[in-house]
Amino acid sequence: MSKDSVQIGLLGLGTVGTGVLKVLTQNSSDIEQKVGKKIEVKKILVRDINKPRRVEVDPSLLTTEVQDILEDEDIDIVVEVMGGIEPAKDYVLEALHRGKNVVTANKDLLAEYGKELFEASAEHSSDLFFEASVAGGIPIIRPLKECLAGNRIEEVMGIINGTTNYILTKMTTEGSDFEEVLKQAQELGYAEADPTADVKGYDAARKIAILASIAFGTRVTFRDVYVEGITEISREDIEYARELGYVIKLLGIAREKDGVVEVRVHPALIPVCHPLAAVNDVFNAVFVRGDAVGEAMFYGRGAGELPTASAVVGDIIEVARDLNLGVTGRIACTCFTQKRIKPIGEVETKFYLRLKVKDQPGVLAGIASVFGNMDVSLASVIQKRREEDWAEIVLITHQVQEKNLRDALTIIRNLSTVDSVGNVIRVEGSED
């Protein structure tokens, strides 16, 4: 590879692709110094050649035929920024099988077909980089694979979906309901017309699957992740949490202990003093705990044209450096063993829960005794609103096994003194 320049084929010219083109253009001379060669975009796959673009682009670079890129022997790096599983998967696999290096921002693809992709890249000692697939512009994949490689990582916990963080932040600061803020977010372009993947937690689940795989050296796919979204969070929950010294965030959580991995996405109460509690609006942050580094956190913009392009271009520069030295494939897949994934029932956390109960003596004692029989120990019980004969109580448990809590709630729901069990939300990030 002793060409004068590194040649790129770009698959897609949407938000991220446009950003990549802008960054490569505006910083071309700095990048050339760092790499020692020019980086040139040779072809761009688009659906419609005549569509107006938000970036200046030579029309002769555009093509609607993916083979113009995959079959071009001069193209060293295929940059996939189309998103979605198909046809991106076929294109990326074909590129790898043809010995090309791949940079992708595609979390769906990585979280579901990482194994196939890494096998194809290993076969040809190609680079397969995907920093942009998690937390946009925030460096997190490479820090985990390189800077923190000396650590046994114990925990990765992150706010890794900007849409839901925006919604929860607004619900917190404005005291509004979920539906109301979702509508605002859609109007502002912070939420999609179909917000399912974000608000149900699927997007965050794909990202935590990728982070868990790297952190623990084991394959974790989207299907391994226990997922709950934020659609049931009410402004009352947020208000009660605040009174108790917590904020509610949608967290991706991955932990390893004794060779067993737990990995989940759900809303959680975290103490206001936790570093993640101050991560607001569309910002993302990933908190990492390692046996040597202790606690570290990486914060920044988790989405958007230029932040995501920052990560993609960083990856392109790394591939170019490897190409210069003929050492692509330098850091390959790090999933060395297959560790057991703990079912959610076995996971231990604290819980916040709301119950509507009869406002009469002895009711709490009955509920407490059910919890006690199931090994669920209560850290605090606070009585909130009273309405006629009913009272709402808010409980926080100590660390309990989820199965035990669920069994206890099944019994409690059937008590004649209990009208209903309201929201049950896990509590994370507090000591003891």
Place this chain on the structure above:
Amino acid sequence: MSKDSVQIGLLGLGTVGTGVLKVLTQNSSDIEQKVGKKIEVKKILVRDINKPRRVEVDPSLLTTEVQDILEDEDIDIVVEVMGGIEPAKDYVLEALHRGKNVVTANKDLLAEYGKELFEASAEHSSDLFFEASVAGGIPIIRPLKECLAGNRIEEVMGIINGTTNYILTKMTTEGSDFEEVLKQAQELGYAEADPTADVKGYDAARKIAILASIAFGTRVTFRDVYVEGITEISREDIEYARELGYVIKLLGIAREKDGVVEVRVHPALIPVCHPLAAVNDVFNAVFVRGDAVGEAMFYGRGAGELPTASAVVGDIIEVARDLNLGVTGRIACTCFTQKRIKPIGEVETKFYLRLKVKDQPGVLAGIASVFGNMDVSLASVIQKRREEDWAEIVLITHQVQEKNLRDALTIIRNLSTVDSVGNVIRVEGSED
């Protein structure tokens, strides 16, 4: 380099050296998987072989003769964790001249002699890594050189000295005076018996010099950094700052605009809502602004045995990967050009300042007119304590050139209505 293992010579077995040995031992099998080879410590340079150690170490590894390491052909990587300029500088230079790779945690050395070291490493295509030299365990050097390499970095701003951050945090939460908290910090081991390098800002200055060099691709040394420490900060300043919506932090700040670099360390007021404002106690954080990534922040433990060892071992693993492929020297010095360093007088910031003035009509008008004549425009003026005929006023300026502010203060100090000019502290991190 097709040996079965990568052999290390460790220079120093103090706090960081002990941590490195612990991490390499406790995570040896994981590290071997990542590197594809065992990493073995072959020799350790110490001053006293018989001194009791806080880590289990084979006595036959210890030596008091540096040549046992430098002349050992089997040693691939020299890990310098002695600290200080001499003799570390001679040892590191000799190691590089002998073609060995070097991992160092030595900020003093890098900030003063980076050029010599990089020239020596370039001559032999050796790796010279120093992630641990800034912000302990927090990945920041490699993220800047790799993940964010596509960006034009505009600003690096950090809390990069744990001792002073501990002191300022305690002064803030407990309302205590500097001297009082310093004494506590010394008793707890958070401050040295001679705290000069920390409280005068020299330690932070070395770190910001290193960060600025990497961020802007130009050589910035310790001597280029304008430095003020925290010894003059009073509890009144902290209290007034709080009332105005700010906290006081010791910041390392580096910015580039139009090819000119400013780089300084001094206490500053930052808004309570700024991500750095919540970084407390001995924690460090580095805030980065790039033209693509926007705002990003890296947070964690900036010192200590294991966090610093985390960074050193991460570097060792990278060198080992490069050794495997015969590509040491893969990412060399990135100081491509020499940019002008702006003198402090030309720097533009906002200022907080306290004046003790005669409590009578027209005094403020006189002061405001001096400022106005010097192009210093005031954002807010608040009257604080009154004592007999005197009043204390607190001013916040708009963005002004430092020279103009200083000239104005020279005149104001001589006004008959002004008793004294109290603390003058820069204000950073606020918009407009």
